[in-house]
Amino acid sequence: MWRQIDAGIPIYDRKLTADEVRRRIERCWKPYHEALAKAVDAALRHRGRLWHLNLHSMPNDAYEPGASRPSPERRSRRCGKALPRRRGYTL
Numbered sequence: 001m002w003r004q005i006d007a008g009i010p011i012y013d014r015k016l017t018a019d020e021v022r023r024r025i026e027r028c029w030k031p032y033h034e035a036l037a038k039a040v041d042a043a044l045r046h047r048g049r050l051w052h053l054n055l056h057s058m059p060n061d062a063y064e065p066g067a068s069r070p071s072p073e074r075r076s077r078r079c080g081k082a083l084p085r086r087r088g089y090t091l
Contacts, residue, residue, distance in 0.1 A: 043050045
């Protein structure tokens with residue numbers, strides 16, 4: 001479980017107990033991943049393929065002009081060339 005944001009700033013003012021962590025996993029992590037798996041399965045059945053964009057891994061300042069972002073070259077190695085070349089794709 002994450003304890004701090006990328007800048008080294010603590011998220012919580014104390015260490016979470018084991019019970020708190022277990023409850024968060026049961027209440028948040030498991031339902032999210034179960035719903036995600038269902039959505040992925042449905043998309044694959046309907047379209048036959050799926051692109052998963054991991055946008056939550058962008059740096060905190062990704063919206064700032066001149067911010068550091070993953071390079072197109074790195075992105076191409078990770079997902080192949082189809083997505084970076086695709087024009088007019090709407091999220």
